[in-house]
Amino acid sequence: MDPIYYIYLATLLFSIGAIGVLVRRNAIIVFMSVELMLNAANLVFVAFARMNGNLDGQTVAFFVMVVAAAEVVVGLAIIVQVFRTRQSASIDEPNLLKY
Amino acid sequence: MTVMPAEGLFSLMWLLIALPLAGAAILLFTGRRSNAWGPYLGVLTVSASAVLGVLLLIEMMGLPTEDRTITQVAYQWVFIGNFSVDLAFQLDQLSMVFILLITIVGSLIHIYSLGYMAHDPDKRKFFGYLNLFVAAMLLLVMANNYLLLYVGWEGVGVASYLLIGFWQQKRSAAAAAKKAFIINRVGDVGLSLAIMLMFVTFGSVTFSDVFGSATQASEGTLTAIGLLLLLAAAGKSAQFPLQAWLLDAMEGPTPVSALIHAATMVTAGVYLIARSNVIYNNAEIAAMAVIIVALITIFMGAIIGSAKDDIKKALAGSTMSQIGYMMLAVGLGPIGYVFAIFHLLTHGVFKAGLFLGAGSVMHGMNDNVNMRRYGALRSVMVITFITFMAGYLAIIGIPPFSGFWSKDEIIHAAFERGWFIGGAAVLAAGITGFYMTRMVAMTFFGKKRWETDAHPHESPAVMTIPLIILGLGSTFLGMALLFWGDIEAWLEPVVGYESEPTPLPTSAYIGITLAFVIVGSIIGWITYARREVPIEAPHGNWLTRAARKDLYGDAVNHALVVAPTNYAARALVFFDARIVDGFVNGSAAIVGGLSGRMRRTQSGFIRSYALSMVGGAVLVLLALVLVRI
Numbered sequence: 111m112d113p114i115y116y117i118y119l120a121t122l123l124f125s126i127g128a129i130g131v132l133v134r135r136n137a138i139i140v141f142m143s144v145e146l147m148l149n150a151a152n153l154v155f156v157a158f159a160r161m162n163g164n165l166d167g168q169t170v171a172f173f174v175m176v177v178a179a180a181e182v183v184v185g186l187a188i189i190v191q192v193f194r195t196r197q198s199a200s201i202d203e204p205n206l207l208k209y
Numbered sequence: 210m211t212v213m214p215a216e217g218l219f220s221l222m223w224l225l226i227a228l229p230l231a232g233a234a235i236l237l238f239t240g241r242r243s244n245a246w247g248p249y250l251g252v253l254t255v256s257a258s259a260v261l262g263v264l265l266l267i268e269m270m271g272l273p274t275e276d277r278t279i280t281q282v283a284y285q286w287v288f289i290g291n292f293s294v295d296l297a298f299q300l301d302q303l304s305m306v307f308i309l310l311i312t313i314v315g316s317l318i319h320i321y322s323l324g325y326m327a328h329d330p331d332k333r334k335f336f337g338y339l340n341l342f343v344a345a346m347l348l349l350v351m352a353n354n355y356l357l358l359y360v361g362w363e364g365v366g367v368a369s370y371l372l373i374g375f376w377q378q379k380r381s382a383a384a385a386a387k388k389a390f391i392i393n394r395v396g397d398v399g400l401s402l403a404i405m406l407m408f409v410t411f412g413s414v415t416f417s418d419v420f421g422s423a424t425q426a427s428e429g430t431l432t433a434i435g436l437l438l439l440l441a442a443a444g445k446s447a448q449f450p451l452q453a454w455l456l457d458a459m460e461g462p463t464p465v466s467a468l469i470h471a472a473t474m475v476t477a478g479v480y481l482i483a484r485s486n487v488i489y490n491n492a493e494i495a496a497m498a499v500i501i502v503a504l505i506t507i508f509m510g511a512i513i514g515s516a517k518d519d520i521k522k523a524l525a526g527s528t529m530s531q532i533g534y535m536m537l538a539v540g541l542g543p544i545g546y547v548f549a550i551f552h553l554l555t556h557g558v559f560k561a562g563l564f565l566g567a568g569s570v571m572h573g574m575n576d577n578v579n580m581r582r583y584g585a586l587r588s589v590m591v592i593t594f595i596t597f598m599a600g601y602l603a604i605i606g607i608p609p610f611s612g613f614w615s616k617d618e619i620i621h622a623a624f625e626r627g628w629f630i631g632g633a634a635v636l637a638a639g640i641t642g643f644y645m646t647r648m649v650a651m652t653f654f655g656k657k658r659w660e661t662d663a664h665p666h667e668s669p670a671v672m673t674i675p676l677i678i679l680g681l682g683s684t685f686l687g688m689a690l691l692f693w694g695d696i697e698a699w700l701e702p703v704v705g706y707e708s709e710p711t712p713l714p715t716s717a718y719i720g721i722t723l724a725f726v727i728v729g730s731i732i733g734w735i736t737y738a739r740r741e742v743p744i745e746a747p748h749g750n751w752l753t754r755a756a757r758k759d760l761y762g763d764a765v766n767h768a769l770v771v772a773p774t775n776y777a778a779r780a781l782v783f784f785d786a787r788i789v790d791g792f793v794n795g796s797a798a799i800v801g802g803l804s805g806r807m808r809r810t811q812s813g814f815i816r817s818y819a820l821s822m823v824g825g826a827v828l829v830l831l832a833l834v835l836v837r838i
Contacts, residue, residue, distance in 0.1 A: 128823055131816070131819050131823075132816055132819055132820055132823065133816075135816075201815045201816065202814065202815070202816065204813075204815075205812070205813030205814055205815075206813060207813050208811050208812055208813025208814075209808040209809060209811045209812070209813075
């Protein structure tokens with residue numbers, strides 16, 4: 111199969127993720143959308159590794175996964191804390207950090 | 210003329226300067242605890258210098274004429290490439306007479322100050338400054354190059370500043386000190402430029418090198434040097450147009466006025482020009498400028514002296530006028546140099562005597578300087594009166610008093626140059642007779658016009674003895690120098706001397722001058738001794754009113770220098786506050802204003818941040834794509 115389809119798929123996934131981040135208010139959903147974008151990037155890395163016939167892209171994909179795992183830990187912890195204090199997971203409500 | 214190294218007694222010549230300098234250092238650094246013994250130390254150091262000066266004079270008289278220029282190198286001061294300046298002293302006939310004038314008159318004034326300043330809480334400081342002045346003045350006249358002369362020149366300027374402002378708690382004294390210092394700076398610019406020009410032209414600033422190669426320089430260069438030196442001399446010697454500081458300088462204690470602003474420092478300009486005679490002999494325009502400045506100053510000083518009611522300011526006007534005579538004589542060239550120095554010496558003695566006499570009168574009159582409140586003091590202050598009369602007869606030039614010999618020679622030399630210059634000098638001599646008679650009549654004759662609490666008395670012996678010595682000097686110094694000292698032959702190897710024929714015999718000029726002086730004196734006598742002197746100054750004619758205001762010297766300075774400087778300063782302040790600050794503050798305000806608007810984008814609304822990130826990423830992508838196309 112032509113690897114270009116992977117690129118199309120990854121673009122699609124990234125766009126879904128990006129739109130999810132922009133339009134959804136629930137922090138968990140936004141977080142999932144971010145993960146979707148990360149994985150879209152991973153898919154591109156792997157596809158390019160395949161196209162170019164070397165392993166660099168695959169290695170980077172593993173790094174991204176590890177970083178994503180760490181980020182999930184921190185991000186979920188923050189979301190849980192925010193939920194505990196505000197009884198809400200909306201990302202529009204915590205807006206104190208501004209001008 | 211050969212330059213001899215210093216041997217024997219001459220190797221001690223550095224002590225002349227070192228003694229008063231050491232005295233100044235001790236007095237100024239030990240502080241209040243030297244108040245008790247400090248003044249005596251000050252007198253001692255200067256007197257020791259005077260004794261050494263006399264010994265050196267005797268030693269020098271024993272030498273053949275051509276060996277009388279002796280130099281001593283104390284220290285190699287500046288050494289850059291092939292340019293070197295030594296801290297070296299030159300003792301010749303010209304510096305010798307100055308050394309004697311400075312140290313002997315200086316000693317007498319130091320002794321007088323023991324009495325005059327007896328009750329001053331800072332008297333050790335006063336004597337320290339006086340010692341500093343004597344040291345600087347000796348350095349000025351003993352330097353063998355212009356750069357070292359400049360050091361002495363500035364040193365006397367500093368001492369003069371410190372002493373005019375000695376009573377700095379008086380606002381007027383502090384202002385007068387600053388005025389003297391600032392106006393002197395204008396002249397000093399002339400001297401420093403002249404030194405630079407000499408260095409560029411001759412590659413050296415020592416007297417022997419400059420004068421040795423002066424004739425090889427172009428006349429334009431020599432004229433420039435001459436005019437710059439004239440500017441320096443005008444500043445230091447209070448000549449037109451830099452004369453305004455001298456009258457205010459009388460705010461200082463009277464011994465200071467006598468030593469610095471009558472006898473020695475103000476004559477430094479005459480010394481400078483007489484010392485640079487080779488330059489002026491080869492630069493006719495510069496010499497002519499000296500004569501013009503001198504003639505203007507002679508009349509300005511005489512007119513101011515005729516109108517002032519303050520005894521010290523009247524004497525200051527007279528000093529300006531008499532220094533004008535000396536400047537006139539140096540401007541005349543080789544026919545006048547000798548007589549300029551001659552008059553400088555006699556004037557140094559009789560004017561110091563007159564000032565100290567005025568100080569003695571003030572001492573008895575509760576420091577009142579207004580001559581309209583004096584009168585009839587001759588019977589209560591006999592010694593002061595007699596010595597003052599000796600100075601009076603000397604300054605107006607009555608034979609055989611010392612001023613007659615020197616001033617008459619200058620007038621004669623002026624007639625050798627032309628009837629106009631000579632006539633002006635004679636007319637000014639007549640005015641001298643008028644204002645000095647006025648001063649004597651208002652002070653010592655007429656009726657008592659004393660303040661009610663004034664109890665005039667004769668001053669203590671420590672003050673009258675210097676007066677007596679200076680009075681004797683006023684009487685006999687002229688004859689002694691002319692007949693016994695043979696001043697013309699003595700100074701001729703240094704400054705040159707030649708005589709030109711005059712249309713009339715010498716006795717005719719003496720007669721004309723004496724006639725003018727006597728007429729002037731009689732007018733003064735009739736106006737101020739025969740008639741009642743009003744206690745309140747009458748309105749007076751326009752010339753009197755102008756003279757009371759120093760012939761508008763301050764007004765002219767204000768209009769020409771002070772006001773434009775103020776305007777320029779204000780314009781610069783405006784430029785700084787509005788343009789420079791405006792630029793800086795304006796750019797800050799622009800940045801601040803923009804920031805105030807831009808921070809509104811920090812809304813705290815997370816999804817809008819995300820949107821701007823996406824927008825930014827899209828822009829970057831578009832840019833990359835567009836570049837590729």
